[in-house]
Amino acid sequence: MSRMKRCVLVIFLILMLLNLTGCWGIKEIEDQTVLVGIGMDVGNPSSEEKQLAENGNYYPKKNRVTLTFQIIPFEMRQSSGKGDKSSSELYSNIQETGDSMFQMLRKMATRRSKPIMGHHVKVIVISQELAKRVEIDKLLKFVLRDNDIRPSCLVLMSESKASDTLVSNNSGEIPSLELTGLAENASKASNVLPPKSLTKLDGIINSGHSFTLQNLSSSSDEVAVAGASIIKGKSKKWIGSLSIREVLALSWIRGTVKGGVIKTYDKHGNVLTYEVISAKSSVKSRVNGDDISFHVNIRTKGRLIENWDTKEPAGNEEFIKEAEGYFEQELNKMISELIHKMRDVYQVDVGKFGDHLRIQHPKVWRKVEQDWDNVFSKSEVTYTVDLIIEDTGSSVK
Incomplete structure (x- = not known):
């Protein structure tokens, strides 16, 4: 082999090795906050939000939607394996109110030191009252465009506040993961609808056809399947519900x-x-x-x-x-x-x-x-x- 060919081969191998390094943009897991669930309700700022706004943490907005972010901080994940933990020790719910979903998500950077990672969002719950006022495609537009949130995320409806479905008093349970399990029980109970992911829902919404979404009902201690919500194809809003029997x-x-x-x-x-x-x-x-x-x-x-x-x-x-x-x-x-x-x-x-x-x-x-x-x-x-x-x-x- 000639000297010229050897030089070309060495340069080629060096370039290949540079492409295999792959750790330049590394983000340590302990520096992240994992987002596992999102609840969407009619805008109603929490007391914490009001106090923060009064003390300067405010930006121009209309209080149309309140988002509940269910997160699992790294500290909670570390301690979860040390004995039995109550649900409140495994997750945390944070609320933000405004009129831009993405802006509210980014607003979390002013309230939490560790960035929120959306790759592990399992479920999005929308309250019927909000879906009656705002078109569902507007509510989901930011998550459909956001590369951080995977299209396999499930979408559910709530008869009461969506934030209520993201609370659990049962020891060792993370509500978002429990809701995912409930939604996937269609093979075991015929009154549970086949789960609808963001991928499926995007096509249905764009078709203009009416469709159903699984309803949830919450009590002080647990959440249960409760029939289905009907979304009108033309208006893209909630118009009524089907009972479990229906x-x-x-x-x-x-x-x-x-x-x-x-x-x-x-x-x-x-x-x-x-x-x-x-x-x-x-x-x-x-x-x-x-x-x-x-x-x-x-x-x-x-x-x-x-x-x-x-x-x-x-x-x-x-x-x-x-x-x-x-x-x-x-x-x-x-x-x-x-x-x-x-x-x-x-x-x-x-x-x-x-x-x-x-x-x-x-x-x-x-x-x-x-x-x-x-x-x-x-x-x-x-x-x-x-x-x-x-x-x-x-x-x-």
Whole structure:
């Protein structure tokens, strides 16, 4: 090899080694404050904010939104492994009020010595009251554009203040992480909606279609799933809610039921409970001139898991047929209530009927897409339920 080639090779190897160093912009973890959750409420400055503003920590703003930042300082992470800690020792909530989400986040630099790192935000909770006043795309615009917050972050709604859902009295729990776990329980409970991340929500909002977000309800000690919020596609604001029962019916229509139960009562008032083993749903759209209609066909097989009528033999074929009728009647009632709520009360399609029309009748869909909620509210929706009890469990006698 010539001397010239050797020189070129050495220079090339040196340049390659320089590219592998990778530690010039290092940020030590102990110098960071980890942000794990964000709550969004109607603007109401806290007493701490008011005192700071009176003493000079103020900038021009309108108090439209109060953000609650749930953080885990490095000191808390260090001490979390030293014995049992209460939740209040594992996290801290800080509030900032204003009208620019990003400005409020950056304002934290004037109140905390260690920068807030947003890479680990797990959940964003928006109160219904705020979503009723401000469009949801405006509330989420800064997090969708901020590279610090990952698009896998989940978005939830709260019936009360969002800040209340970011508080826990249970030992050893960080509320934001608990909320993430609740939102991902759709496979275990059919009245829990499939979680919506920022990535999914961005596309839905830009489509202009109405959609649902999981609701949360809070008490003094815990937070629980509580139905769903409806966001109107055109206004991008909260217009109402679905109950837990209606969310369950929504799961049956959408075909997302993986398990769960149906509870009803027999003619004597005894409890009957059906455990879902399998469930399938299909939706057929029909077009006749300007009339659009849908038919939902639901088929499910399951187990009679509970029967309070101890005199009735569980293996009796006549009784099984009668029980199937009770469960079908209950499921029909749930679906009827949901369709009435969607079509007649809120006049929105959150059951994804439009998706079936788009696939099955694309030309028709292109004509009605821009005014779909209004068109859906005038459409007829019918349904049939075929429920089979194929197992009565082990004998208790």
